[in-house]
Amino acid sequence: MNGRSRARALGVLPGPLPTGPLNAITDVAGVLVGHTTIDDGADLHTGVTAIVPATVRALPAAVHTGNGYGKLVGSTQVDELGVLESPIVLTGTLSVFRAADAVLTYLMGLHPGELSFNPLVGETNDGFLSDIRRRPITERHVLDALEGAHGGLPAEGCVGAGTGTTALGYKAGIGTSSRRLDAGGGPVTVGALVQANFGGTLTVRGVPMPVEELVPGAGRVEPPGNSCVIVVATDAPLDARQLGRLARRAIFAMGRVGASYSHGSGDYAIAFSTADPAPALPDAVLSPVFAAVMDAVEEALLNSLFMATTTTGVEGHTSHAVPYDRL
Template structure:
């Protein structure tokens, strides 16, 4: 199967009724930058780094309100306990492969120390999923240069999706997956607000779009494959809505809930984490809980579409040992959804 990656909306798959931001990406939240470093030798290495960089972090403000929610803690999210304890984010968020997470954390520490020469304590936040099905994960090819390149090269343009950065070697729901992103705009207390998400998909289950199951065995019945069961998903949610750490914890939980919409199995070995943070000015009071429902709805739709984009944007990849992870066949998806009356 030879097809280019596409976004869910390119296939007619529209999640929910809320409007998207300009680019339908996490970078629609003002000040949020995304960068990738991709390592792909075409044989045994299919991995990389993805960095979400809030430009609000700087000399005027070294922390942002934040929360982490662990749907299933079978993973290595470096820095999460301090975010839980203090309710703040103080670094870019870096995503990579499982066995490279510690090297990435050290590289991110170097970045933070360089920015604050007088600092004595730092909390780099680095997440991961296991791309060992397609990539020689034990080689741990991620270096400080790769991490710094992703951070310093981050931009506010629409991020690349699919087999790029930390999603180069990942697979989800029986298909090749990768990085995906989306955004929504809502009215909160009379002003327009933006919610954006970015995901690194690598989890198990049965792909579901708009409520229609799309099992890999039915969409690609004759493929000779050894698919991984899927293990882990990293979700990053950014918003300009004024929310405190407690409320952001509630937002992060909804992000994990959204995985169920696309058919996640939430298996024993799946490290499913969501990180949520707000870029609102520090002098803005948090919105009342009674006004948060539009944010919850936007998060669910944004994460669901991000997950679909991470799959539809990926391409078939041959990796370590000749293993093949097949892309979702777009035409088969369109036919199934049309037959079900969803398109």
Template sequence: MQSPRRVRDLGVVVGTLPTGPLNAITDVPGVRVGQTTITGDGLNTGVTAIVPDGWAQTLPAAVAVGNGYGKLIGTTQVDELGVIETPILLTGTLSTFRVADALITWLLDRDPKATSLNPIVGETNDGHLSDIRRRPITPQHVHAALDTASDLLEEGCVGAGTGTCALGFKAGIGTASRTTPSGQTVGVLVQANFSGLLTVLGRPVPAQPIDADGNSCMIVVATDLPLDARQLGRLARRAIFAMARVGSDYAPGSGDYAIAFTTARTPDFPDRDLRAPFQAVTESVEEALLNSLTMAHTTTGHQGRTAHAVPHDLIVQRAL
């Protein structure tokens, strides 16, 4: 038996930029994460909430779509206006709409004058390990994730990653961050649930493929760099590109999305200086995806199906 460990704790170092103090999306000042996990009786699912300070006054944002076979509620308004006006929530596919409705209730309770809200809710299909048709998410699960958001977050089989699988192994939630030479931070959180051949620092790790229902990945990118919506779109696209570094095959039945936002309200960043932010998001996504695997544990779920955790010694061997 092995205990979940972050890939960096296994001696595998991705890239060259320094990490933030927690090596997490919450290294970006004002960004917090809360999660609700549901397990047992054929269920392995949950909710993950990314809650940035200042969301009620809108924050610059952009969405990028790799494969569009998925659900990401609220994208058209983000594309049109270049901002988010709510926290960002992740869950299982058939619970997406219940989560969005519960988020609306939470928002209305905080703004008695609101008449229009644009909830941002994404998903991946956790039906391999969870009885997805039961749609077990309640408003209480959603509100608990939002109300308990903090700087510290768990990885692996928690929240929206409780029942997900990736690259032939049990996966889940992963996170990482990088500090740019200018002193700002890029942090990411991933909900990993996609196919391909696991690759560690450029070397493939053979695995017995899991015949899972649905293959997708949700990536949330946060930063305090003063980027505008167009530049955030460029950052989001690099996040999807980074999936290839761990072996994604971008299968046709996959929904691969990235949403990027900044906590800086006044855009003032020259395009010529985007090289470091691009590197930061690429390295962060690669490491977060690896963390989503090495922090997961073997899980048996719906109809007795089992997804095995990646053996850590395989990761270390391929990194040498």
């Protein structure tokens, strides 16, 4: 462990709903997470994060684009068919295409004889801290994240695809959270995992916490190409249209923590269900699920910052961790 604390350990509790036992996307049964981290202590701070459903064929799914300044490989087919056919892999911007090819290798190994696949791979630009033009991600890095995906509490902060990211003026990374509730007469779990790398002013439960005030001598860091990818998983029986509604709420939740939703921010949410969508829950009972999504994403975003450590990378650029004493 890196000595950092999650939001709940610091007394920050978004929303009234209970979390799952791990307070993570892996509370949704059958959802696994794997990381590969590249950190040479100097110019490379990047990696791969894989979200792997136990069944990755024909899961109901949807993508919502808050701002499309990014590269989400495979998203148009998910939009068209409402189906997720691969694990979801996250990495750095200029490595997204190599990562997609590696996911293709993985899928071809799982399904010999098939002739068409749709890898879903997203990215954020970690070029402020990592030498992004070196494109260090290899097929082996991606396969290691996929094949090493497991249950339990995923690592957060400066790990995997979050190794070199910065958000809201501070060092950020990967964060996750979950909520449990009753919807439609039965128990439902909603989990979120985020790759946070976007601009704005950190806001914690409505209180702005600008880096200029909390970290003496630190200037505001607004890396170019700042973005956010949010993955929402649930075991609620929802169809693709309804999952699109969940994905939209995930983007809305970024506003709670102070997102600026800037011109250069590629903000995407991917939502999928592990349940059979027939019959789907009626729309009239979805309001508590929407609340669960927004609370889980808010907490996942805070965890992505609170679990990250101060990092100095390429060209001496430094991104500071959120200081707990000032928080």
